[in-house]
Amino acid sequence: MTTGADLLELSPVMPVVVIDDVEDAVPTARALLAGGIGVIELTLRTPVALAAIARVATEVPEIVIGAGTVTSPAHAKEAAGAGAKFLVTPGTTDAVLDAAFATGLPFLPGASTVSEAMRLAERGLTALKFFPAEASGGAAYLKSVAGPLPGLRFCPTGGITAATAPDYLALPNVGCIGGSWLTPKKSLADKDFATVERLAAEAAALAR
Ligand SMILES: O=C(O)C(=O)C[C@H](O)[C@H](O)COP(=O)(O)O
Numbered sequence: 397m398t399t400g401a402d403l404l405e406l407s408p409v410m411p412v413v414v415i416d417d418v419e420d421a422v423p424t425a426r427a428l429l430a431g432g433i434g435v436i437e438l439t440l441r442t443p444v445a446l447a448a449i450a451r452v453a454t455e456v457p458e459i460v461i462g463a464g465t466v467t468s469p470a471h472a473k474e475a476a477g478a479g480a481k482f483l484v485t486p487g488t489t490d491a492v493l494d495a496a497f498a499t500g501l502p503f504l505p506g507a508s509t510v511s512e513a514m515r516l517a518e519r520g521l522t523a524l525k526f527f528p529a530e531a532s533g534g535a536a537y538l539k540s541v542a543g544p545l546p547g548l549r550f551c552p553t554g555g556i557t558a559a560t561a562p563d564y565l566a567l568p569n570v571g572c573i574g575g576s577w578l579t580p581k582k583s584l585a586d587k588d589f590a591t592v593e594r595l596a597a598e599a600a601a602l603a604r
Pocket residue numbers: 412439464465466484485486527553554555556574575576577
């Protein structure tokens with residue numbers, strides 16, 4: 397896996413995971429894998445996120461671990477140092493973009509407008525995160541941009557559920573979708589990794 401485009405092919409659903417207790421990182425990754433999901437976007441939203449990425453990278457090498465919520469140049473560097481194999485940003489500034497390129501890792505830069513997407517395409521980036529997907533117009537929006545921007549493919553994320561996922565996955569310019577529903581906050585708090593595995597299996601079965 398060397399490019400952002402490759403990231404879109406790993407799974408129909410990219411699980412977006414928030415880890416509050418670092419001890420949950422490895423069992424969560426194992427549960428996702430057991431359900432058939434081979435990738436995880438672990439968000440840099442909690443104090444333990446970098447440690448969680450490091451643990452998964454070391455202890456569950458079969459899953460492709462990436463860092464989400466990369467919103468600063470420091471995040472990009474720290475995530476790479478922790479062992480992240482890819483980066484995802486919710487939106488894109490020049491500084492974050494430069495830092496992401498500097499890591500040498502594949503990444504999905506966030507965009508929510510046609511102009512943002514075109515700017516990223518000018519930098520050679522054709523696999524983008526569309527965030528926040530539902531609030532920005534959802535599947536209908538992405539369907540509309542496929543005509544003028546045929547070279548771009550997206551990972552829509554934000555407000556997507558198991559019920560709305562098929563609408564996105566049916567679009568030719570959607571490679572995969574991102575969502576947090578595979579790892580509910582309550583399931584992790586209850587150490588209920590069986591539920592994570594079940595939700596992962598249902599997501600892995602979604603057709604593209
Ligand atoms: O943290 C980031 O980098 C983000 O871009 C935000 C997440 O992608 C969404 O919050 C996904 O979460 P749901 O909407 O619950 O599926």
